[in-house]
Amino acid sequence: MERRGESEQAWPLLIEALSSPRNAAELQGFERLRQRLGKRLGQAVPPGPRAPAIPTFELLLPRPDQGSVEFAVAEYFASDEAPVHYVENLLFNGLLALLCWPAIYAPLPGAFFHPFQAAPADLYRSDFYQRRRALFEACLASLESGDYRDRILETWQLKQGISSPFLYWPLLTRELVGQALDCLEPLQLRACFERMLEDLREYRSGLPDLIQFWPDEQRCRLIEVKGPGDRLQDHQRRWLAFCIEQGLEVAVCHVQWQEAP
Template sequence: ISILGRPVNRTVGMKSRFYGYDGCSCTVEELALQHYAKEEYGQWVGVHSENGIWNTLFGILMWDVLFADVPDVFRTPFQTAPLDLDTDAFYPARRDLIEVHLLAIQEGNAQDMIAHCWAEREGTLCRGVNWERHSLSELQVIAACIGGDGLAAVCRLLAEDHVAWSGGMPDLLLWRERKLAPEKGEGTLPGNANGGNAHGSHAPDYDAKFGKGNGEEGVSPTQRNRERDITLREAKLVEVKGPRDRLSEQQMAWIDALVSAGLDVEVCKVVESIEDADVSN
């Protein structure tokens, strides 16, 4: 999509700034956030974080993987990540544990996993995790809006090749919750329905903890709530470009990977004149 903006400056080599909907100077990313927040464009809630929020989600969801008892990856109690995180040895050394976590995420347990880690580890330093930017409840909502399949796909990429995928994510992560009026007799929601060191190193049994059985026994609180839910949760990732910006190869790789994972991805171009592109406002 394209957004027609009123430029504050047109100086080549300087970061583009525009007048926002409130009349104040802002970046192209801030202008895009204001655009998507408007009722006519979806009333999305969002953040400009690029990889930031994804690194936080990865660190929290994969905590027991990151701090698993693997030989020679923790030399001091002050490390915030294992020494092999950015190497091709990380995934093979933890393959089974990683796959257990990814399956739990894919099956819709992310909210419970976030709550468990938050209760046990909040404030503990971990590379990539920002405990202060988002509350527990907000992270749980974001995870539910992204959905299990998409969240598991991103975590897989970061686990398999962390250094290659640690940058280049779309600028904005948007999410929204919309109340639905279910048809008589229906209670499930359509579409994306939620889907040995100082940090601790035990491997949780997610089948036992969150359950895969029938009925109420062995079923997580998240699953029980989802069965009564009438809220549609959605997420969108947006790469924002100014008038003279182009997509990098890393950004294109991320867009391709995210689309392949079934996530909603857009490129938003902020233009200075209506002749530059078809505009949406």
């Protein structure tokens, strides 16, 4: 309707849609549309929500002979006291699956058709979480009761090597899982998992590239890496903002390559 110039007809539909967006991506799109239509129609439109300030690094690095820009930044920041891992979406996806395996793989009607199915058939349906709500709540409750660590490590041991869209076993080592559980607070994990379960198709991606651990201090930092000419995407900005809201330390690192002598 906007593209057809039907601004007056679109306005009431937009206001109605703003009252119940499906997810943060849809809300962001509606807010941008409200700014454009409001300007055309002379409507008083409040400014959209202000994004939190994200700490940013500008690095000038020698171009590596092999490997990606993410590995170059990981090597730059890493030390014996503060290791850095290139995890992108795989760490939080893996931790979610290891904690909530009984809920994700519950044998609900219509979810599985053969024994080698890597994921339930309704994984990306809008009612995936609701159909298993009680099971997920029981798993997430362990983040408050304190036995989540034992549950995650036990599942890591029992399910090792089993195919799952949430798990990339070569990355998800016992060392990485242990460091994550030492340095990520359980309530932060719960907030991230609940966000992912809101809309798995939308929220399983967009997480920062790197994670740096300070085991002695039991803290960590998530780092999004951008190489020359690259920029933050909307879903990445939303995840960074969400992490800041939850008290997670984050940063964006913009890299330029040094000119060869």
